[in-house]
Amino acid sequence: MTNLETLVALAKRRGFIYPGSEIYGGLAGTWDYGHYGLALKNNLKNLWWQRFVTGREDIYGVDAAILMNQKVWQASGHTEKFSEIFQTQIGTGDDAAITYLRPETAQGMFVNFKNTVDSFHPTLPFGIAQIGKAFRNEIAPRDFLFRAREFEQMEIEYFVKPADWEKFFEYWRGEMLGWMRDIGLTSDKIHELEVPENDRAHYSKRTIDFEFDFPFGRKELCGLAYRTDFDLQNHRQASTVDLSYYNEETKERFVPHVIEPTFGLDRIILAVLTSAYTEDELGGEKRVFLKLKSELAPIKVAVFPLLKNKPELIAKARTVFNSLKAPTLGRDPDRSVGAITFDDNGNIGKRYRRQDEIGTPYCVTIDFQTLDDDTVTVRARDTGAQERVAVGELVDKIQNKK
C-alpha cells in the first residue's frame, strides 16, 4: 500500500483531484475534481445508479434541493443533536430566514416519501435513492478526501414493514458488499464494525460501519443503519402531513421502518485509488500504475502515433482514433470502446507511463508497419504485454479484453 502523500501527488499530477481554491492558498476541507477525477466519479455514480436504481424495479430516484425548510432539520433532530451544521440564510435583511446546507442527503428522501408513494404507488418494500452533495462543518478536516467539509453521498432509504427490518438489514449488508466487490474493493481490505449504542447516530437502532484499510489506517468507508420509523414519524408530527403507508392487501395502515445503506462517494474514490495504486518493475524500470477496473477507468484506450513529426503517421493515427471514437459518440453503442484519448506528447515511454498513472487499460500505437499492413500495437496496462492487431479487429479485441 502506498502512503497518502504519494496518492495526493499522483491525483494532482494526473488531473484527478486538486486542493480547493488552490491559487489562494486553498480552503481546508474542500477538493476540486479535475477532468479524470470527474470521469472516475461519474463512472462510480453510474455503476451505483445502475445497480441500485435502473437495474431494479423497487427503488425510485430523487434529486432534492440542497436547501430545505429549517423545520426539516428541527424535526429530524439535527438542529438539536448535530453540531457540524452549516448555517446559511434565505433572503436578506430583516426577512432573512435561517436554514442549513444539508449534512446528509437522507432528509430529501424522507420529505419526498409521500410524493413518491402518490406518483408511483409502490408496494412495500421499496426505496428512494439519491446522489448529492452534503456539507459538514468538520472541526478538523483531514486525510485528503476522507474528512472534507463538502462531499458527496449516495444513499438509499429502504422502506419496510416494521417486522421485516432484520431480514432487510441482512439483505442490504450483502448488497453493499456486492457493490464494493463490483468496483474492485477486495474483501480483505473491508471490515465490518458493529457500532455500539453510545456511538450510533441519534436516529439509529443498529449500525454497521464498513471500514477500509486506508493508507492512514482502518477507518469508516460507508455504513448501514436501521433508522426505525424515527424520521417519518417526526416529519409526520411536525408537518401534520400523513406519512403512513396503506397496504391494500392486508388493509393495514402504518408508518414504514427504514433501512439505510449510505456511501460517501469521495471516500469510495479514495478507497478505489488506494486499492488501484500499484508499483512494479517493467523492462528493468520501476513504474506506477492504477489498476482500475475497466468500467471505472477515466480513459479506456489511448491512441498514439509513434512519432510526432511524421505527418503520415499522425494522419493514420487520427483515422484509427476517429474510427474508435465514432461508436463512442453514439452511432453504434454496441461497438463502443468507451472514452478514448489521442496522445502525441513526449516519447512513447513517457506516454505509456502517463496512461499507466491514469489507469488506461489499453494503449494503441500506430507505427510504420501500420502504413504497410494496417496493424497496430496494443499494449495492456497491467502486464505491459504488446501484440499486433489488425485495425479492423481493434474494437472486438478491446471489447473482449475489457
Ligand code: GAP
Ligand atoms: N444519512 C446517514 C449519514 O449521513 P454518516 O455515517 O454520517 O451517515 C454517511 O455519513 C457517509 O458519508 C459516511 O459513511 C462517509 O462515507 C461519508 N462522510 C461522512 N462525513 C464525511 C466527511 N466529513 N467527508 C467525507 N465523507 C464523509
